[in-house]
Every structure is written in C-alpha cells, then in structure tokens.
Amino acid sequence: SQQGEEDPQALSIQEGENATMNCSYKTSINNLQWYRQNSGRGLVHLILIRSNEREKHSGRLRVTLDTSKKSSSLLITASRAADTASYFCATDKGSNYKLTFGKGTLLTVNP
C-alpha cells in the first residue's frame, strides 16, 4: 500500500518559475523524505524533515511539514530544465526504517 499521495500528478512550468508539490499521508511518522527520479533511473534522496520540524531548506529546496494536517510541501525555487523529473514523497513511520512512497509528481520545466 502507498502511504503518501502527491499533488498534483503532473506540473509543467517555465524555467525560472517556482514549483510546488504537495504530499499527504495517513498515519503518524518519524520523518518524511523527498526523492527525485529521472526517467528510467533510480531515486535520489533530496531532503528529509523530521516529525518535530516544521520547515527545512537545502539549496533551492524548501520543505514544510504540518503533522496536524498530515501533509508536506516541496518548493523548488528558480527552476531549471535539469529539474525535470518525477518527485516522490516517502514516509518513515515505524521502527524498521522502511519507507513507504507515494505515486509521485511529474515535473516538466520548459526552457
């Protein structure tokens, strides 16, 4: 079963614009992570936010977490064509370090 649901399913923007993706989940978590996947390749870990954190930054990435609403958002600022990829949220909710992934958001950044 998939814990997270990303929204929107697909997003198309122009280079330089900001991209915002949302993730909702169902049960309490230890942390929430975002991954990027280029077409046909493995996933790359982008950023992790713990359940007791509300916001985190890494370069052009900003992640927020609202545990009361069981939701998170990923903001990519000043997007580039190279940001074109699928983005997945994943939740770590137990003691076994197992991650449960959502279905992803396909981001297309047009040059």
Next chain:
Amino acid sequence: DTGVSQNPRHKITKRGQNVTFRCDPISEHNRLYWYRQTLGQGPEFLTYFQNEAQLEKSRLLSDRFSAERPKGSFSTLEIQRTEQGDSAMYLCASSLTGSRDYGYTFGSGTRLTVV
C-alpha cells in the same frame, strides 16, 4: 565506493523462465531494501535485510520470489516462473542503522520485461 550497484540494468525473459538480479550496496550500509516500481507508480516495498537477516517481506512477494543476502554484503532477488505481471523496475537501496537522518541510497534499478 561508487554507490549502490545493480546488475543487470535490463533483462528480457520469456514467460516461465527464472531470473536473478544482484545488488551490491554501499559497503558500510548494513540495511538493504528491495522495491518494485511499475510505470507511473511509486516504488513498492518488497523486502529488507539487516546484515544477513531478512526481517520483513511484503505480501507482494509471492512464493515465486526469493531474496538472499548470504554474507550481509551483496543481495540477490530471484523470480521463478516469471509472469507478464512481473514486468517492472526492481530497485535496490541501502542505508545505515542509526542514520535515520540520511535517507536511502538507491541503485539505478534492473528493468525486467517478461514476454
């Protein structure tokens, strides 16, 4: 160490044949995970190991699937009597116990096509 390595990258097999995939994790990572991903979906958990012990298996892992990690280093995933529904990307990832803040490191995956 160049990350998590998976072989082969692509595998085409006839229905009913057996296939085996290999994963070499980052050497100091004691946890190893297998996921399956179909087109347009997120990765789905199959199984994971801590060292050589297989600690959890998903219900997705039918009796035709078996995974091993004999010396706590590399792992193999075998699918017996393949079916067309087994066509997917099989992803391996590794992590280090106690490093919950760093996420997984994934390999590039093995894409299986059953014809």
